[in-house]
Amino acid sequence: MSRMLGSDAILRALELEGVRVAFGIPGGAILPTYDAMARGTVVRHVLARHEQGAGHMAQGYARASGEVGVAIATSGPGATNLVTPIADAWMDSTPLVCITGQVRSNLIGTDAFQEIDATGITLPIVKHSWLVQDVRELPATLKAAFHVARTGRPGPVLVDVAKDVQEAEFDFAYPDEVDLPGWKPPAKVHARQVAAAAQAIAEAQKPIVYIGGGVVNAEAGAELLAFVQSAELPAVTTLMAKGVLPDSHPLNYGPPGMHGSKWANWALNKADLIIAVGTRFDDRVTGKVSAFAPGARVIHFDIDAAEVGKIRRADIPVVGPLKQILADLTTELRSLEADGTSPQTEPWLRQLADWREEFPLRYGSNGDMLKPQLVLETLQSLTAGNDVVWTTGVGQHQMWAMQYLVCDRPRSFITSGGLGTMGYGLPAAIGAKAARPDATVVCVDGDGCFQMTCQELATAALERLPIVTVIVNNGWLGMVRQWQELFYGERYSQTHLTHQVPDYAQLAEAYGCAGFTVESEDDLESALVDAMDCGRTAVIDARCAAEENCYPMVPAGAAAVDVIEMPDEEPARA
């Protein structure tokens, strides 16, 4: 036990929780904690330029490392700027501890300067939150915050600390145990349910493993691979799961869903048994739920009981830690195999391989301008086999990245899935690079997305983080434009951004980064190589064809089997 201030206690708690890097911006109500930082801590602080950036950095850090991300902000606007990252972390189950300053206890509730009800505003999008008004509660609260963020289904928590609490002196002791009688994430696996699942798998003719981000969070990649291989089970991997089963593994049929391949959608929808692992039957995957996989029985494995049966009834529900479930399942399958029962999947696998061959991803070569798909293909071929962490924004470029990048490692594809947060890519890349300095970190962004958080170039430049941002610049809010073309009678209302404003290369230079402009296929590869080799934060403005649409596509609300492929002869449009 040692005598210290509340502000010092916050930093000691971060250190004791193993936090290496925290992201944030100081301000009035959190000043004492930043003052404590100046007194010394082993926690490295990355100064963001906007709290939203700090939050996404913490998310990128968390998702690249598997550790809890930490974001720090002041009260009022500092806290409200964190709302989007908190919501994003909530939707994508990213462990995040947000620490916000609050006005002094005696001012709470008076509409004081920069006072906002931070716990109230974030109530629907946190696993839990605390307002600390007594310094003696600070250690146990922070201990609980980290525990709740990382256990069970991971997610965001908020600790709002009154300024006088940060300034108060007390006897600090960090508890070894948490005192949370109501927090009991499932720890055990029902052996009988796993046995029933194994039996159903062994009897299936057309099984498909439907893999979600929960497997990444559970660090269960190895168990997943063993499971899939044990019975030669074909799999589809959602956007959130990309990399957890190697993309190049022959049993991985890649992403299903709105912009997934026709073969993956067919594999999922025409199966007789869906083995859902850490996934939540999101509408972007299922399409019209009543038409989704009509002939399939469903086994659903998840750490979160509330996801099981939420969208699609589970014939065999299994709630528990995925790592253990998958290990137990593999053991069960092996013993069934020894008894002569194993799934007869050969005709099904042949069918899937035929579909994969019959409906390849493709794009036209019409027009003079660079094709966005080519940018992704080139990025892939230049980095094949390297230790790369990709981040993306949200929209067409994200879907092309999903389609064309080959990720063979877990935590190598970091994207905003559930919330669909434009502007996620660059700050997430900064966080990922802080977590994994030895990895090549590339942000694939859209021009619309980039402009939402591009001020973080300053953060990256000053932190000397050699990350590369490739802007697939089509001059439009591309995915919105695509919907306007297909579903809103080609009325392009308020979606044209232009290729030229801003000049992204000049903008990069202004922020102390290297800037490159690519206007033709001939310059693409050399610019990408130069950007990756320059050792600085780099931005490539890849000026792409404006009207390239992202296919295949399942229109919102349509049955997922009704995949629209790229029209054969897409007319060239200038």
Add this chain to the structure above:
Amino acid sequence: MSLHTVSVQLENKPGALARISQLFARRGYNIQSLAVGPTEREGISRLTLRVDCEEGSLEQIEKQMHKLVNVLRVTELVPGETLERELALITVSVAPDKRAELIALGQVFGATVADIGRDSMMFEIVGVPEELDAFEEVLRPHGVRELVRTGRIGLRRPRTGSTRRMRSAAVVS
């Protein structure tokens, strides 16, 4: 759709009730009544919620509530195994010459007169919520001025044995 009574034990912490009501609002579940108060254990409150929903939604509600850090236990109070009570205060317009008639009416329902004014009187009634509904119905023609109900509270009857958790709760823990 059907009506269900759900009993929730939760830590008496700041915002605990807000988290529950927020969850109902957010997921589109309709609360018909909600009563909250202390229990036999210090720091633990018990909530009795009356919800109109489908069977599947009830399971979702229960699972979502279990994810709240302050929630200790969720049980459905099954009719027949449960004792339910509610209290109402009802002020009725009444001319002095009609008082006796109303008091007699109240006696039939076990209601007591809590207060009497110049041209109105207040009844107090405790009973199963359906009895309160019936009494209210009978009073309406006389002119109900103001009415307040506590919302139903319930406990499992001792003779039905110890309380058991809802089905999906067993899956959780």
